[in-house]
Amino acid sequence: MIEVRDLRREFTVxxxxxxxxRSRRTVRAVDAVSFDVAAGEAVGYVGRNGAGKSTTIKILxxxxxxxxxxxxxSGVDPARSRRELARRIGVVFGQRSQLWWDLPLRxxxxxxxxxxxxxxxxxxxxxxxxxxxxxxxxxxxxxVRQLSLGQRMRGEVTAALLHGPELLVLDEPTIGLDLExxxxxxxxxxxxxxxxxxxxxxxxxDLDDIERLCPRLLVIDRGAVLADGPLEELRERVAxxxxxxxxxxxxAGPLDDLPGVRSVRSELGGLRLHLTFRRAETTAAAxxxxxxxxxxxxxLVLEEPDIDDVVRRLYARx
Amino acid sequence: MGEPVxxxxxxxRLRGQTAYRVSFALDCLAQAIAQGVELAVISVLFRxxxxxxxxxxxxxxxxxxxxxxxxxxxxxxxxxxxELPDYIRTGKxxxxxxxxLGTLPQIMVSDVxxxxxxxxxxxxxxxxxxxxxxxxxxxxxxxxxxxxxxxAGAVIFSSVWVVASAVCFWLVEGQQLTSTVTYGxxxxxxxxxxxxPGLLRRFMAFVVPGAFVAYYPALALLGRDDPLGGPALxxxxxPLVALAAAGVAGLVWRFAVRHYxxxxx
Numbered sequence: 001m002i003e004v005r006d007l008r009r010e011f012t013v014x015x016x017x018x019x020x021x022r023s024r025r026t027v028r029a030v031d032a033v034s035f036d037v038a039a040g041e042a043v044g045y046v047g048r049n050g051a052g053k054s055t056t057i058k059i060l061x062x063x064x065x066x067x068x069x070x071x072x073x074s075g076v077d078p079a080r081s082r083r084e085l086a087r088r089i090g091v092v093f094g095q096r097s098q099l100w101w102d103l104p105l106r107x108x109x110x111x112x113x114x115x116x117x118x119x120x121x122x123x124x125x126x127x128x129x130x131x132x133x134x135x136x137x138x139x140x141x142x143x144v145r146q147l148s149l150g151q152r153m154r155g156e157v158t159a160a161l162l163h164g165p166e167l168l169v170l171d172e173p174t175i176g177l178d179l180e181x182x183x184x185x186x187x188x189x190x191x192x193x194x195x196x197x198x199x200x201x202x203x204x205x206d207l208d209d210i211e212r213l214c215p216r217l218l219v220i221d222r223g224a225v226l227a228d229g230p231l232e233e234l235r236e237r238v239a240x241x242x243x244x245x246x247x248x249x250x251x252a253g254p255l256d257d258l259p260g261v262r263s264v265r266s267e268l269g270g271l272r273l274h275l276t277f278r279r280a281e282t283t284a285a286a287x288x289x290x291x292x293x294x295x296x297x298x299x300l301v302l303e304e305p306d307i308d309d310v311v312r313r314l315y316a317r318x
Numbered sequence: 319m320g321e322p323v324x325x326x327x328x329x330x331r332l333r334g335q336t337a338y339r340v341s342f343a344l345d346c347l348a349q350a351i352a353q354g355v356e357l358a359v360i361s362v363l364f365r366x367x368x369x370x371x372x373x374x375x376x377x378x379x380x381x382x383x384x385x386x387x388x389x390x391x392x393x394x395x396x397x398x399x400x401e402l403p404d405y406i407r408t409g410k411x412x413x414x415x416x417x418x419l420g421t422l423p424q425i426m427v428s429d430v431x432x433x434x435x436x437x438x439x440x441x442x443x444x445x446x447x448x449x450x451x452x453x454x455x456x457x458x459x460x461x462x463x464x465x466x467x468x469x470a471g472a473v474i475f476s477s478v479w480v481v482a483s484a485v486c487f488w489l490v491e492g493q494q495l496t497s498t499v500t501y502g503x504x505x506x507x508x509x510x511x512x513x514x515p516g517l518l519r520r521f522m523a524f525v526v527p528g529a530f531v532a533y534y535p536a537l538a539l540l541g542r543d544d545p546l547g548g549p550a551l552x553x554x555x556x557p558l559v560a561l562a563a564a565g566v567a568g569l570v571w572r573f574a575v576r577h578y579x580x581x582x583x
Contacts (some may be wrong), residue, residue, distance in 0.1 A: 011581070063415045065579045079579070086418040096409045098416065102334040111330055114323045115417055 001167050001199045002037035002060065007069035009055050029055040031223035033069075039166065042193045042200040044214035046207070046311060052223040053203045057171050060201070061091050074167055087116060090160030094172035097152065098159055099144045105155050106140045109162060116163035123162060130158040133188055150181030157185065161192075168192070170202040174209055186212045207308050219314055227314050236279060238313045239305035244275045244287055252295035260287060323419070327427040335432060342433065349436035357440060371510040372545055376451035378509060380539065383448050384532035385507040386441030388471025390434060395472065396479035398429045402486045403493050411578070422480065422571050441468075454539055466557060467535035471507070473560035477567035478503050478526050484574035499526060507531040512545050530559040 009030040017023045030052045037043050047053045058064040059071060062078035062085045071078055074088040091098075099108040113123045131137055134154040139147055147155065153173065160168060170189075174182045190213055192198045204210065210217060210231065217234055219227040227234055241262070251270030255261070258275070260282025265274040277287055284302055291297060335342055360382065364375040373381075402425065405411040414421045445464075454460060482499040485492040506514070506522040511533045514522070523529035530552070537544055538553025 058412070061416060063412045063579065065576075082415060083418040086416055091416050093409075093413070096413055098413045100330060100334065102338070103330055107330060107333070111326060114326045115419060117323075 001039045001041070001074060002035075002201065003070070003072040004036070004056075004060075005034050005070040007033040007056070007059065007071060008067045009052075009059060009064065010067045028223050030059070030066075033220065033223070033225055035218055035225060035228055037199060037201060039199055040193070040197045041216060042190075042214045043202075043216045043218055044210035045201060045203045045218045045220065046205075046210065047203075047220040047226075048315070051220050053220060054171065056220070057169060057201075057203060061089065061169055062086065087163060088165060089167045089169060090163070090165035092153075092156050092160045092168070092170045092173050094153070094170070094175040097144070097156065099152070099155055101145045102143055104141045104143055105136065105147070108144065108155070108159060112159055112162050118163050122164060126162050126164060127158070130161060133191070134158060134184070150177050150184075153177060153181065153185065157188070161198075165198070167199045167201065170200070170204075172203060172205065174204060174206050182206070182208070189213055207306070207311070211306075219311060221315060231310070234314070235305060235310050238317065239310050240278045240280065241276050241305065242279060242284070243303040244277065244284060244291070245301045245303060246273050246275065246291055246295075246297055247271060247299040248273070249296035249298050255291065255294060258287065258290045258294070324423060324427050327424075328430055331427065331430045332432065335430065345433035346436065349433045353436050353440040357444070371513040373510045376448055377536065377540055377542075379444055380448035380452055381510060381532040381536045382508045383441050383444035384467050384471060384535060385504060386444060387438055387468040388441075388507070388531050389475050389504040390437030390439075390441055391468070391472035392475030392479060393434045393437060394431055396426055396476040397431055397434065398425055398427075399479050399483040400493065400496070401425070401428070402483050403490050406486060406490055406578070415579070421575055422568075452540060455541055460539055463535055463539055463554070467532070467539075470556035470560040471531035471535075474527055474531050474556070474563050475500070475503060475507075477560070477563035478528075480567040481570045484570050487574040487578045503528050503531075507533065510545075527559050527563055530556045 007030055008028065011027045011029055013025050013027050014022050015025065033052070033056065045053055045056070055064065059066050060073050060078060062073075062082035065079040073085060076084050076088070078085050099105065100111065103111075109123075109127060112118075113120075118126075131140065134157065136151075136154060136158065139151050142151075144152060144155065157170075157173070168189075173189075174185060177185065186209060189200060189202075193200050193213070200213065202209065202213065215230055217227070217229065217231050218225065219234075227238075229237075248271055253270075254264050254266065255273060255275065256264040260277045261275050262278065262281075263276045265276075266272070267274070275287065275291070288297075288300065291300075360379075364370075364378070368375065370378050402411075405414070405425065411421070414424045417424065445468075449464070479496075479500050482496040485495055489495070503522065503526050506526075507528040511519055511523050511529050523533070534544075534548070534552040535556055536553075538550065543550070544552065
């Protein structure tokens, strides 16, 4: 669905150094990025501000032309076949609207139908589906400028899907949304990916989005791909430590000789133990059984490093 | 523009505009006042002088009328390009690039400044006056010229608008420059070109083909020779000039958008 080979993108930055003098400097926003996304995948594209995310997205969607490298999206070259590409993909920018500000949502959808030349029957079907799943019925006739951010985003996502794209690119789709709106949107997108097989590529700063939606994570930093793989695998590689926290009925010694335990931290006078272990060395079930054999367990919690930790450690390793 | 999608976009704009009724009414009123003031200024001006560059008052009004109608139509069609710097700054231009349509027609239909119809209306009134007061040798050809000249002029002005606006892809603050050429072009085309000094005249008459909007067609209608010595044929070539201008505008726009997609400025 997406094929990126050795993608480079440079910008010329002009800075004033004197009253008339300017110095020009070439900045590489994207530097030799390569990756593939297969049809039906859901990929999270993450990185810090200025890492090159937006530039990549703009190149993939045909807004910007790459400096060099090969890009194929949905079978076409975005730089050359911008309009052809537009018919095949849907794009949602969290920060800019593609709806008509002073028209009711419904009218925006009608206009998009005309722009994309969607057959009336397909349009009706897709719109009905979005209206139901995203619960748009209450504000379909409200001018877009009067919608709340959450309502508007649901409208934006619908707008990007009405021409039935095989790939949906979302740039910060959940930015500024409240928890409930975020959750509703994630649920919809997960369903879209699972049931209709629409490929998803999304950038986000909210790592919960990734946790919920994307089995695969693509981390970019300073214009280059830092890591690419399933979230689980990345976690295993850079943050393999899991922690079993056990609350005991009574202190039972350090328990640091249990198989697979790498370190133990004791709290509350030995009543709470933090046992660090690795997935590759033992399973949580085996460890719990081993602990229960030696002590009276009152309660236990298994702590996984969250995705935030994973990404932070990836950055730190550079 | 005959494509139904653009008709629908225009229709949607009209509906959007009437959604703000008070503001629309105020816009119309402001336009009417501005047009009234402009006509008043011209009549005062011509009460002081009998002729301008060797042309009588009614002859100048003919040029003024053709230029006004041309500019009024161009303003409705292309005036929305004044918003281009805003499109670029806020990223709205990126949204246009995400759609399977050309960027130029999308901007042109993104608003319909209906209240600008006032300019066309005053132009038509002035044209009626000028046609009645001047001695025109009516023939099928001159009738055709009266109809075609304002349309060709509208295409010329729109093309100028496109080219001048394209500057904003390089200079985001280029709006002033754009207005100089567009609104300045209207002022230039409204009067006989021989009253302007040489360099300015040559630039505005032939580079910005402002002389072909009203001056040369008016000469042909009046059956007068060009005091600057141009051949009589010039009065009849406006449609060709308009076609060429539109072609150049299309190329410049493509080049400018390519630059934008290449720099992302």
